Amino acid sequence: GAVVSQHPSRVICKSGTSVKIECRSLDFQATTMFWYRQFPKKSLMLMATSNEGSKATYEQGVEKDKFLINHASLTLSTLTVTSAHPEDSSFYICSAMRQFNQPQHFGDGTRLSIL
Amino acid sequence: DQQVKQNSPSLSVQEGRISILNCDYTNSMFDYFLWYKKYPAEGPTFLISISSIKDKNEDGRFTVFLNKSAKHLSLHIVPSQPGDSAVYFCAARANAGGTSYGKLTFGQGTILTVHP
Numbered sequence: 001g002a003v004v005s006q007h008p009s010r011v012i013c014k015s016g017t018s019v020k021i022e023c024r025s026l027d028f029q030a031t032t033m034f035w036y037r038q039f040p041k042k043s044l045m046l047m048a049t050s051n052e053g054s055k056a057t058y059e060q061g062v063e064k065d066k067f068l069i070n071h072a073s074l075t076l077s078t079l080t081v082t083s084a085h086p087e088d089s090s091f092y093i094c095s096a097m098r099q100f101n102q103p104q105h106f107g108d109g110t111r112l113s114i115l
Numbered sequence: 116d117q118q119v120k121q122n123s124p125s126l127s128v129q130e131g132r133i134s135i136l137n138c139d140y141t142n143s144m145f146d147y148f149l150w151y152k153k154y155p156a157e158g159p160t161f162l163i164s165i166s167s168i169k170d171k172n173e174d175g176r177f178t179v180f181l182n183k184s185a186k187h188l189s190l191h192i193v194p195s196q197p198g199d200s201a202v203y204f205c206a207a208r209a210n211a212g213g214t215s216y217g218k219l220t221f222g223q224g225t226i227l228t229v230h231p
Binding site: 100101108 | 149151157219220221223
């Protein structure tokens with residue numbers, strides 16, 4: 001089956017630091033990867049869509065300079081939360097899609113806690 | 116504007132019985148629908164999907180029904196098992212292309228509890 005690996009699974013760091021989260025599709029090439037954020041007891045909120053070799057498309061209200069996305073290859077996308085603050089604490093999940101008519105497959109998420 | 120709604124926050128079912136999870140949508144541009152299962156602190160796991168050209172898709176114990184006129188879909192799990200206990204999300208995709216390529220809109224989720 002389609003396997004998506006997300007690393008790290010948990011991060012605790014001080015306010016002001018930058019945190020990088022990696023998302024890898026292990027057994028398929030992903031034309032598109034997505035980054036979501038989930039608040040407690042809420043649904044998944046799409047932050048941005050990432051296509052390999054091009055700039056990410058951010059959803060309304062998501063700060064591009066705050067959440068830097070790089071999609072350097074067909075199997076790797078990274079999300080960097082820059083100058084993180086306590087309000088950025090959340091559960092971040094990535095997904096990868098092999099091609100348009102196929103479902104997205106999700107990583108196991110990263111629990112980010114900013115002190 | 117919640118384009119995909121799961122109006123039941125939770126559902127409790129006895130083992131062996133049928134679980135029916137419901138989802139409503141408002142955007143007529145949605146043409147592909149998916150159900151995901153999620154455990155705490157994990158990412159969603161894909162269960163089953165259906166294209167708008169169909170009204171039913173079946174995979175083992177899971178069946179998804181789509182009623183386009185009512186803008187309603189449901190997931191049936193039969194027989195239900197305790198291991199099915201999780202949060203279930205429905206999601207929808209619009210065939211809008213461009214920057215919306217492949218973008219999914221998720222419902223709020225329904226917590227399913229299957230009692231032994």
